[in-house]
Amino acid sequence: MSDELSLAGRADDLRTLLDAADRARSGNSATIFLGGPAGVGKTALTVAMTRSLPDFATVTVSGVSTEQYLNYAAVNRLIRSMRTKWSDDAGRADAVPADSTIISAGGRLIAALDEHEEKPVALIIEDGHLLDRMSLQALGFMLLRTTHDQLLTVVNTEHPFETRQATGLTESVQGVTQIELSGLDLDATRTLLQALGVSHLSEAQVAGVAKWSRGNPLYITALARTADEQGRIPERFLAADVPPSLTDAIDAWCATFPPDARRVLDALAVLNTPVSERTLRDMLDSTTTASAIRALVGGGAAEWIVTPDREARLALVHPGQRQVLYASLPAAEQRALHRAAAGVLQPPQRWRHQVAALDGYDSNLAEQLGAAAATEEDSGDLSLAAQFELGVAAAAPDSGRREAATLRAVRLLVFSGQYEAALGRAPVVEEYAPSPARSEALGLLDQAAGHDASAAERLLDAREAFAARGRDDDAARASTELAALQRSIGLGAQSARSAQYAIARTSDPEIIGQAQADIAYGTALQDGPAAGLRQIRHLRDNPTDVPASDLDSLVCRGIFRGLSGDLSGGVNDLRFVYRRHSPRVTRRNHFESAVHAASGYFLLGEFDEARRTLALAFDDAQVSGRDVDFSSIHTMSASLYACQGKWQAAEADLQQANRVAQLTDFGGPDFHHRQAAATLDFIRQNWHGVVAELSRVLKDSANDGRARLYGLWFLPLLGVASTHVQNRTVAQEAAEALNGLEETGALPLVARCWLHGSILVAENDLVAAIRTFRDGLAVPAERGEPVLHRSILRCDLARTLAANGQHQEAQMHARAAEKVFAAMGAPPLAAWCRDVLQDQSASAEATAAERFWNELTDREKDTARLVGRGWTNKEIAAELFVSTKTVEYHLGNTYAKGALRNRMQLRDLMQTLAKTGRVIS
Numbered sequence: 023m024s025d026e027l028s029l030a031g032r033a034d035d036l037r038t039l040l041d042a043a044d045r046a047r048s049g050n051s052a053t054i055f056l057g058g059p060a061g062v063g064k065t066a067l068t069v070a071m072t073r074s075l076p077d078f079a080t081v082t083v084s085g086v087s088t089e090q091y092l093n094y095a096a097v098n099r100l101i102r103s104m105r106t107k108w109s110d111d112a113g114r115a116d117a118v119p120a121d122s123t124i125i126s127a128g129g130r131l132i133a134a135l136d137e138h139e140e141k142p143v144a145l146i147i148e149d150g151h152l153l154d155r156m157s158l159q160a161l162g163f164m165l166l167r168t169t170h171d172q173l174l175t176v177v178n179t180e181h182p183f184e185t186r187q188a189t190g191l192t193e194s195v196q197g198v199t200q201i202e203l204s205g206l207d208l209d210a211t212r213t214l215l216q217a218l219g220v221s222h223l224s225e226a227q228v229a230g231v232a233k234w235s236r237g238n239p240l241y242i243t244a245l246a247r248t249a250d251e252q253g254r255i256p257e258r259f260l261a262a263d264v265p266p267s268l269t270d271a272i273d274a275w276c277a278t279f280p281p282d283a284r285r286v287l288d289a290l291a292v293l294n295t296p297v298s299e300r301t302l303r304d305m306l307d308s309t310t311t312a313s314a315i316r317a318l319v320g321g322g323a324a325e326w327i328v329t330p331d332r333e334a335r336l337a338l339v340h341p342g343q344r345q346v347l348y349a350s351l352p353a354a355e356q357r358a359l360h361r362a363a364a365g366v367l368q369p370p371q372r373w374r375h376q377v378a379a380l381d382g383y384d385s386n387l388a389e390q391l392g393a394a395a396a397t398e399e400d401s402g403d404l405s406l407a408a409q410f411e412l413g414v415a416a417a418a419p420d421s422g423r424r425e426a427a428t429l430r431a432v433r434l435l436v437f438s439g440q441y442e443a444a445l446g447r448a449p450v451v452e453e454y455a456p457s458p459a460r461s462e463a464l465g466l467l468d469q470a471a472g473h474d475a476s477a478a479e480r481l482l483d484a485r486e487a488f489a490a491r492g493r494d495d496d497a498a499r500a501s502t503e504l505a506a507l508q509r510s511i512g513l514g515a516q517s518a519r520s521a522q523y524a525i526a527r528t529s530d531p532e533i534i535g536q537a538q539a540d541i542a543y544g545t546a547l548q549d550g551p552a553a554g555l556r557q558i559r560h561l562r563d564n565p566t567d568v569p570a571s572d573l574d575s576l577v578c579r580g581i582f583r584g585l586s587g588d589l590s591g592g593v594n595d596l597r598f599v600y601r602r603h604s605p606r607v608t609r610r611n612h613f614e615s616a617v618h619a620a621s622g623y624f625l626l627g628e629f630d631e632a633r634r635t636l637a638l639a640f641d642d643a644q645v646s647g648r649d650v651d652f653s654s655i656h657t658m659s660a661s662l663y664a665c666q667g668k669w670q671a672a673e674a675d676l677q678q679a680n681r682v683a684q685l686t687d688f689g690g691p692d693f694h695h696r697q698a699a700a701t702l703d704f705i706r707q708n709w710h711g712v713v714a715e716l717s718r719v720l721k722d723s724a725n726d727g728r729a730r731l732y733g734l735w736f737l738p739l740l741g742v743a744s745t746h747v748q749n750r751t752v753a754q755e756a757a758e759a760l761n762g763l764e765e766t767g768a769l770p771l772v773a774r775c776w777l778h779g780s781i782l783v784a785e786n787d788l789v790a791a792i793r794t795f796r797d798g799l800a801v802p803a804e805r806g807e808p809v810l811h812r813s814i815l816r817c818d819l820a821r822t823l824a825a826n827g828q829h830q831e832a833q834m835h836a837r838a839a840e841k842v843f844a845a846m847g848a849p850p851l852a853a854w855c856r857d858v859l860q861d862q863s864a865s866a867e868a869t870a871a872e873r874f875w876n877e878l879t880d881r882e883k884d885t886a887r888l889v890g891r892g893w894t895n896k897e898i899a900a901e902l903f904v905s906t907k908t909v910e911y912h913l914g915n916t917y918a919k920g921a922l923r924n925r926m927q928l929r930d931l932m933q934t935l936a937k938t939g940r941v942i943s
Contacts, residue, residue, distance in 0.1 A: 030217065030239070031210020032067055035201055039071040039176065042199065043078065046174035047142050051197055053165055053175040055150075057182025058203030059322030059339075060275040061240020064178040067203070068146055071176070078144040078174065081107055085152025087278050093120040096157035097127050100145075104134040118160075127156065128163030135168065142172035150179035151321070152278060155188055162189030169197060181320045205237020214239060218246035221253040224656055224675040225663065226640045231255075234341075234644075240271055241342060257649045257682065272346040279321060283314040287323060287338070291347035292359040292375075296327045296335035304366040305359075357381065370394055370406065377413040388418040392427070399434065402570075402604075408434035408443075425454055432463040439609035439646025441470040458487035462500050469507060472650035475687040478507040485523075498528035498537075505540035506610065511688045512727040514547025531571045536608060539574035542582070547727030551582035551734075552764030565598035573604055577611040584622045585734060587767035589806030593622040600638065610651075613642055617654045621735075624662055625769065627809030627846045632662055653682040653691035657698035664702045665810075667849040672702055689724045697736050704739050705850050712743035713752065733763055734770060738811065741777040745784040753781050767805030768812075772798045776815040779822070788826040795819035813842045814851065820858045833859060871934045874920045882919075885912040889925060890932025 042052035089095035101117045118127045179185040211232040235241035303311040318324040360379035395410035411431035415424045435444035465480030481504040488497035505520035521540035546554025558575045580595030596619035616639035623632035643651045656679035663672035683691035696715045703711030741756030775798025782791035798815045816839040823832035840855035888898045895909045
């Protein structure tokens with residue numbers, strides 16, 4: 023990575039260094055301790071600084087881990103560097119013996135520095151934390167006695183406090199500054215990624231990269247190197263392979279720590295979870311663990327995490343760090359450390375390490391793990407159950423049992439959202455002989471890959487095969503999985519039938535609960551969200567009173583409430599689910615609860631809350647999501663950014679959504695992508711674009727169910743846009759479809775009034791349109807105030823009132839709508855209102871100008887017309903064959919009639935009249 027790229031977000035820090043150089047240049051020496059973890063950009067910053075200082079002589083020395091305990095090793099190398107640079111005399115013996123005093127060593131440094139007197143000196147100390155302590159003290163002695171020299175010293179260190187303390191240069195010493203480089207912010211992260219060739223990132227992705235990397239350019243650069251030929255990184259970058267560049271960098275960094283600290287790093291990589299100091303000490307059987315931990319924490323290689331029960335635990339700072347450390351361990355060393363971990367931990371943690379330490383089969387361990395997997399599955403912890411089943415697959419001597427455990431593990435991994443881990447078992451599953459369980463696992467693997475249509479086919483085969491063998495519970499489970507996929511594909515009737523099939527063949531409350539949710543969703547796809555609500559009307563109104571087995575149905579209720587207009591009720595249901603993180607909710611429903619809650623906040627005009635909720639969904643998808651899941655995040659985010667006027671971010675999200683849609687084998691992602699594209703076009707007032715996008719969606723019969731489900735969202739946009747392009751047929755069809763939706767809450771009524779009023783405007787029936795728009799404003803704000811729709815309606819009412827000559831009321835409504843949009847943070851929509859106000863202002867101005875024009879005599883009009891062209895009095899007199907005094911007389915009368923003060927105002931007024939077409943210039 024070039025130094026220029028590494029400087030992203032470091033402009034202020036570079037300016038601080040250059041200011042220090044200015045002080046040094048004037049004879050006031052300056053010392054900067056530049057701190058921060060490895061890869062944060064310390065060296066790039068100092069290189070950029072020295073390139074900006076051509077008048078300085080630069081001398082650089084780096085700390086070396088192998089010399090940390092050799093007295094004055096760094097001092098001797100520094101003196102040699104000075105003499106090499108200034109006198110070509112580097113061949114003498116070491117200037118400072120190892121038993122010298124600090125005063126003697128510091129004096130030798132001053133003497134070497136004094137040999138150069140021609141221009142200022144920049145002394146760069148790289149990896150200052152690796153300098154031997156005697157050299158640091160000698161350096162401090164030198165700096166304290168060269169305060170009036172032309173000397174700039176920059177000490178790069180991962181431990182700025184300790185390094186500065188070793189030199190004796192406290193904060194009170196004049197000319198000493200400490201800069202702590204932290205991670206890059208969002209803007210700097212975006213700049214660096216773009217400079218590295220990673221393009222078309224959404225704001226959520228940039229925020230995710232900044233969070234994942236902690237803003238460290240080392241990790242950002244490593245991630246950028248996983249990009250494809252189009253400059254795109256994986257949607258789930260947490261699953262991206264660690265590139266060799268990062269492996270090499272982390273290996274080199276870890277090598278700078280003492281052996282006992284490196285041993286702790288290896289143990290943390292093996293444990294792969296935060297642990298107490300006592301656990302590490304017992305595992306490593308070491309008396310130096312405490313000092314090793316201090317070195318790691320001070321060096322930024324590990325950090326303390328306080329658990330909810332207030333216990334401090336040590337952890338690695340980054341997942342990439344763990345991957346590199348673990349992969350670099352020889353297999354024998356991995357097994358040895360896993361055995362050591364198993365020796366100090368209790369089940370269930372012990373079992374994982376026992377499995378990793380295996381060099382053969384262990385039937386007793388397999389029995390323990392199998393029993394533990396069943397217990398965890400029954401309790402709802404499917405993720406832990408999956409890990410235990412994988413342990414059985416590794417430990418069981420019987421091949422049949424290993425196969426059965428692998429297939430169960432795949433199912434549990436998919437159910438718990440660990441899609442990458444599940445897909446990693448695909449080659450093994452494909453090698454198994456055909457069986458119902460294999461078909462089920464392959465179907466779930468297709469689902470994990472985002473291929474819901476092919477997954478449904480495999481699960482249908484699995485269900486029929488289970489049923490043929492009399493395995494009703496397994497057939498019911500497969501049928502529930504099938505129902506969820508069919509609803510994703512948009513097949514409402516089939517989804518409901520598959521769910522009913524499951525209920526008829528099992529007494530498992532978990533399966534029944536999921537199936538009831540699928541029946542409701544299938545019904546909503548067939549007959550609309552209000553029909554879906556009727557299927558789950560048995561749910562208690564308060565979400566906290568809904569039993570765990572009905573939480574999937576609660577998600578559906580929240581979605582249907584929002585889609586039918588009960589915005590506040592929908593948000594309350596969905597917020598309860600996504601904040602609760604119950605294992606009883608399927609991962610897909612948990613994810614959808616956050617996305618649909620964000621949509622509800624959007625329609626309520628609560629943009630900040632919508633953005634925060636989307637961020638939660640994005641984080642959730644990073645940890646346990648499919649690539650296809652990001653499509654709904656990007657489409658919602660694009661609409662939100664468009665309303666906020668952040669067009670570049672909106673377009674980036676839209677491109678990401680489109681890319682994901684191209685990778686799937688079903689139409690849901692494309693449907694939502696086009697709906698978002700239509701929203702962007704609507705806000706831009708590209709009416710033809712709105713009609714084109716939504717008409718294309720509706721022409722595809724595969725979207726019939728989705729169109730019924732999401733009609734309240736897109737029908738008003740389609741209808742209103744159609745009135746602007748004079749396509750009254752489509753507008754009337756949209757209005758009829760909207761009228762056919764069952765209403766719950768204010769939103770449907772407001773939307774109908776908005777669309778009906780727009781149709782009346784297109785028919786030039788302004789009086790009826792005004793009456794209809796007013797009806798929309800009068801709708802009581804039941805079940806959530808539809809701020810977005812009502813405010814747009816108010817703006818359209820203002821425009822219609824102005825067209826009907828009712829300017830005072832038009833201004834009142836335009837200003838009211840503008841105020842709401844400004845409070846929401848929606849500049850493009852506020853601009854609509856300002857356009858209405860400006861049009862009225864121009865109209866009033868033109869009316870006043872016409873009234874003035876009609877009061878003028880013919881000769882006064884002739885004179886005023888020529889003034890409007892910019893003519894002088896002399897030129898006007900010659901043109902009209904009158905004297906200049908006569909021209910002045912006419913102008914005086916004209917000024918009086920128009921209440922004008924000067925010629926310039928008359929010229930402006932004439933130009934206004936020219937625009938109306940009333941004055942021929």
